[in-house]
Amino acid sequence: MNITQFPKKKNHIPQCFIINAQGKTLGRLATVASKLLLGKETSFFSSGVDQGNFLIIYNASGVMVTGKKEKKKLYYRNSQRPGSLKIETFSELKERIPARIIENAIWGMLPKGILGRQYFRRLYVYSGQDLAQKKKYGSIKADLVGPLAFTSIDL
Template sequence: MNPQPKSFSAKPAEARNERTWWVIDAEGKPLGRLASRIATVLRGKNKPTFTPHVDTGDFVIVVNAKKVLLTGRKLQQKNYVRHSGEPGGFRSESYGHLLERKPELPIQKAVKGMLPKNVLGRELLTKLKVYAGPDHPHAAQKPQPLSYS
């Protein structure tokens, strides 16, 4: 009788040693497709060592966030909403206005929505670095370009 091979489960200490840095240019890329690719890399689902309850993902740097693409009329029609909890505290802002005011926020919010809603998801989000322009301060980490496919 041939025994089956044991399944692999990554340990948190092992996963931290194998992190790489990726950089992706958001210019002209659709927001949702970009966010799903980023969430996959942050979570570590692109690696054979993926373990659902352990952070096995890599760091992702996004540049040119202000040039991200939204199809159709979403610049005017898509709204980001928030509520302060007070009566009359509802605030709504169009994507176009938010992109002018704080261009990093739409990508962060889109990726956050694709990550787990628990402590692990909040930990994964700290590995995402988003910048409005083409420059970033992480050259010392030697980031590699992330293929968009």
């Protein structure tokens, strides 16, 4: 008789992955990042149990898009007050806050419930190369990440 093992959160030790976004295409980077945040690379993935990982992305200012999206891709934000709709192109937002471009792309690929918000809190995006986490891993709780669990990924 076979017994199906259902994964439990207490049995999962999250890993931390580090990705360099320099020269990477935005959509391809976001799909890899969302799969890592969800924990889909494990063999015992279950969508109802939080088995995600931590993810650090640096050099967000070096991310690129293909075709004419540099000028034609638009980002909207609105505070729900009359006349407050702001529209920016990809290049304008990349100048101002490059990390937000990657955050928006990854947020669009995560579930929109409580688990999705928990996954998104484990994402750290930096526009440059100097980061606090890479030197010290200060923001990530050390008791949640197993020893020697930091893995650098090259796409």
